[in-house]
Amino acid sequence: MPAKIIDGNALSKQLRTEIATNSAILTAKGTKPGLAVVLVGSNHASQIYVRNKIKACHDANIYSELINLDENTSQVDLLRIIHELNENPSIHGILVQLPLPAHIDSYSVLESISPNKDVDGFHVANAGALMTGKPLFIPCTPYGCMKMLESIEYPIRGARAVIVGASNIVGKPMAMLLLQAGATVTICNSKTKDLSAHTKEADILVVATGKPKMILGQMVKPGAVVIDVGINRLPDGKLCGDVDYDEVKYVAGWITPVPGGVGPMTITMLLQNTLEAAEHFHQTR
Numbered sequence: 331m332p333a334k335i336i337d338g339n340a341l342s343k344q345l346r347t348e349i350a351t352n353s354a355i356l357t358a359k360g361t362k363p364g365l366a367v368v369l370v371g372s373n374h375a376s377q378i379y380v381r382n383k384i385k386a387c388h389d390a391n392i393y394s395e396l397i398n399l400d401e402n403t404s405q406v407d408l409l410r411i412i413h414e415l416n417e418n419p420s421i422h423g424i425l426v427q428l429p430l431p432a433h434i435d436s437y438s439v440l441e442s443i444s445p446n447k448d449v450d451g452f453h454v455a456n457a458g459a460l461m462t463g464k465p466l467f468i469p470c471t472p473y474g475c476m477k478m479l480e481s482i483e484y485p486i487r488g489a490r491a492v493i494v495g496a497s498n499i500v501g502k503p504m505a506m507l508l509l510q511a512g513a514t515v516t517i518c519n520s521k522t523k524d525l526s527a528h529t530k531e532a533d534i535l536v537v538a539t540g541k542p543k544m545i546l547g548q549m550v551k552p553g554a555v556v557i558d559v560g561i562n563r564l565p566d567g568k569l570c571g572d573v574d575y576d577e578v579k580y581v582a583g584w585i586t587p588v589p590g591g592v593g594p595m596t597i598t599m600l601l602q603n604t605l606e607a608a609e610h611f612h613q614t615r
């Protein structure tokens with residue numbers, strides 16, 4: 331029997347309805363949640379993601395501003411704009427869409443966002459808070475993956491989790507979240523020897539490598555939950571994940587599709603983080 335699908339679109343719909351209700355309640359109390367989305371340049375995929383974020387805000391009763399800057403914007407100008415957003419009381423969340431153009435130092439830019447408005451959870455203060463088990467904002471993609479596991483009531487405590495990919499945005503925070511939920515966690519990276527030996531042991535397998543269809547059926551433990559974070563565009567224009575879905579669906583117990591899996595959940599958790607930022611602002615104003 332093929333794996334059950336964890337439908338990111340359906341789960342997002344349900345969560346976004348709750349977020350929209352809570353945003354409306356907070357607005358009635360005097361604080362309308364506000365998100366600023368900063369896009370530098372004209373990367374085609376980034377333009378789509380940013381457009382989807384702005385629309386999702388609108389549908390969830392969240393105010394949003396898109397700051398679309400020229401590809402050649404200097405780092406100094408970008409930092410000045412972020413400084414202004416840090417000071418703007420109508421904006422509770424700030425997001426700088428990645429990747430940034432090569433002449434800009436992403437680390438400096440992400441560090442310039444006030445940790446209280448860092449709804450991506452990328453600031454080192456937020457990464458550190460997550461590591462100590464007291465997160466302020468959880469990075470949206472791993473947060474979404476955890477919600478997907480929660481939606482199927484997966485018993486994480488004592489499970490063996492393997493994460494393929496060690497990025498600051500996905501792999502490392504995902505490891506922290508699974509560890510805090512009681513899993514025994516292995517993080518694999520591009521230098522890992524005998525990757526299959528690790529992946530075949532996983533009850534929960536999270537893949538975030540950016541390599542299309544690299545996880546094959548024979549690399550997966552029968553019955554495992556497989557969460558595919560990859561979004562790759564093939565030469566024929568179709569999207570695929572880092573998991574060979576057509577093979578792995580006959581081995582796994584649960585699987586996330588691409589498209590319609592982790593991607594929409596990333597945007598949903600951005601809305602959730604923006605709402606939480608606004609609630610925090612409202613309580614401390």
Ligand SMILES: Nc1nc2c(c(=O)[nH]1)N[C@@H](CN(C=O)c1ccc(C(=O)N[C@@H](CCC(=O)O)C(=O)O)cc1)CN2
Pocket residue numbers: 378379425426427428429450470471561569588589590591592593594595596597
């Ligand atoms: N500042 C950030 N930059 C980037 C992040 C991030 O979380 N914060 N993540 C990715 C891109 N990303 C969000 O920004 C993102 C990617 C994909 C999707 C999504 O919904 N994908 C759809 C398919 C969309 C398509 O047709 O291309 C799906 O999987 O169903 C949402 C968000 C890098 N940058």
